[in-house]
Amino acid sequence: MASFTGYKKVIYDANCIIYLCFKTEEQGKSGNLVVIDSPPFTELTRRLTEYLKTYNKIVCTLKLVFDEIASLNLAEAVKERTSDQDIRDALGLSRGEIFPEHIEYKIVRNMKKKLIKLQYEEWFEIDPNYLANPQSISEVRNFFRAMFNNPTIQPRFKPHKPPIPSRPDISLILYSRDTLFPLISNDRHIYEFKEELANSNYTHKIIPLQECNSIE
Amino acid sequence: MLNELRNTEAKLTEKSYYWKHLLPGFPIAFAEEDIDNTGIISGTRVLFTEPQSTYFSPWGVGRSFSTEVVFIRVSSMSVMPSFIRRKQESKIDILKDKIQYYINYIEDIIDDMEQFEVSYNRTMMRGALRYCSIALKAFAEKKLQDESIINRISSFVQKSRNLYQQHRKYPDNPFSRLDLQYFEDLFESIEEACHQIGLLPKLENLSL
Numbered sequence: 001m002a003s004f005t006g007y008k009k010v011i012y013d014a015n016c017i018i019y020l021c022f023k024t025e026e027q028g029k030s031g032n033l034v035v036i037d038s039p040p041f042t043e044l045t046r047r048l049t050e051y052l053k054t055y056n057k058i059v060c061t062l063k064l065v066f067d068e069i070a071s072l073n074l075a076e077a078v079k080e081r082t083s084d085q086d087i088r089d090a091l092g093l094s095r096g097e098i099f100p101e102h103i104e105y106k107i108v109r110n111m112k113k114k115l116i117k118l119q120y121e122e123w124f125e126i127d128p129n130y131l132a133n134p135q136s137i138s139e140v141r142n143f144f145r146a147m148f149n150n151p152t153i154q155p156r157f158k159p160h161k162p163p164i165p166s167r168p169d170i171s172l173i174l175y176s177r178d179t180l181f182p183l184i185s186n187d188r189h190i191y192e193f194k195e196e197l198a199n200s201n202y203t204h205k206i207i208p209l210q211e212c213n214s215i216e
Numbered sequence: 217m218l219n220e221l222r223n224t225e226a227k228l229t230e231k232s233y234y235w236k237h238l239l240p241g242f243p244i245a246f247a248e249e250d251i252d253n254t255g256i257i258s259g260t261r262v263l264f265t266e267p268q269s270t271y272f273s274p275w276g277v278g279r280s281f282s283t284e285v286v287f288i289r290v291s292s293m294s295v296m297p298s299f300i301r302r303k304q305e306s307k308i309d310i311l312k313d314k315i316q317y318y319i320n321y322i323e324d325i326i327d328d329m330e331q332f333e334v335s336y337n338r339t340m341m342r343g344a345l346r347y348c349s350i351a352l353k354a355f356a357e358k359k360l361q362d363e364s365i366i367n368r369i370s371s372f373v374q375k376s377r378n379l380y381q382q383h384r385k386y387p388d389n390p391f392s393r394l395d396l397q398y399f400e401d402l403f404e405s406i407e408e409a410c411h412q413i414g415l416l417p418k419l420e421n422l423s424l
Contacts, residue, residue: 074336101342103343
């Protein structure tokens, strides 16, 4: 169960921000309307955000993270979701049929417009100035490297994914430490090691998005 | 020699003939003489100065595929009286050829850009080019008269190719980081124009 008592602001990671924009409808080949989102996270993030707004809390993130979502992550998320067989079946695409490039662009363009609009919402803030200390970034990288090289801990890492989080993700971890705001994350890379990161003073508090299903 | 070909034009006689291009901007090329005076020449050697061009003469339509010498098969001189009619028909054929050329060109660029990492820029460029390809096909089917949209699309396609080729020179600078607002604005103006002339709905109104 998540608690936000005492916090004025809450940090969202890249995934959570994408979920805020990641819902659109597309007409399938037989005229049916197919909802393209990322269940259950799209709905979970929407409910969490409404809760935070109700209690006048600000959702914040870093400019570094926001820019990377706009240029990279959003398109990757759409590509991934439109490759899922359930969506392709619902849209009437046969196996092996290429997802039309212009429809993919249409979806990404619509979602990017929602993303751009987000930055002008009064409950949403982008910190344009925060730059994580390079020494701290290096220490967090070493932390993850050490965890990965520990045979008893290695299974906790997501397979086929680089063990060291990206610079934007490390910056979010440290931002939580430097601001004392909790970081909401759906990135297993980040929340799997929330206890160890907090105990090592690399972060203040990390809350997995799934724990926001019930809030006290 | 190429400059001579560009700047001169042979008079139509029994012994000499010319290929006159109908696509603006393409230079004129020459054929060798009809040495046996029959007006029937097969395997005539013609030097073209532009690849992928269509050339018309009273005796037939020829295509070049390179700047090298190509062989063109021509028909009998007896079709001379229908020169003007064939000229008009050929203009439509040449436009169809041009449209097909750019449709094929677009496929190549879309394939080439697939090698870039998935990003907004990659998705935008490939999506915009695909829309242009659909617009070109729609134009060919509807047989519209106003070719200005074709010129706008072909200009966009050419710029996209230049973008890809220039970016290849600097592989360390990720495609995702380029500022391509110019291309997106250009595409949106094409999208608007297609919608205005009833050629194709805007992207947001297209479906699978």
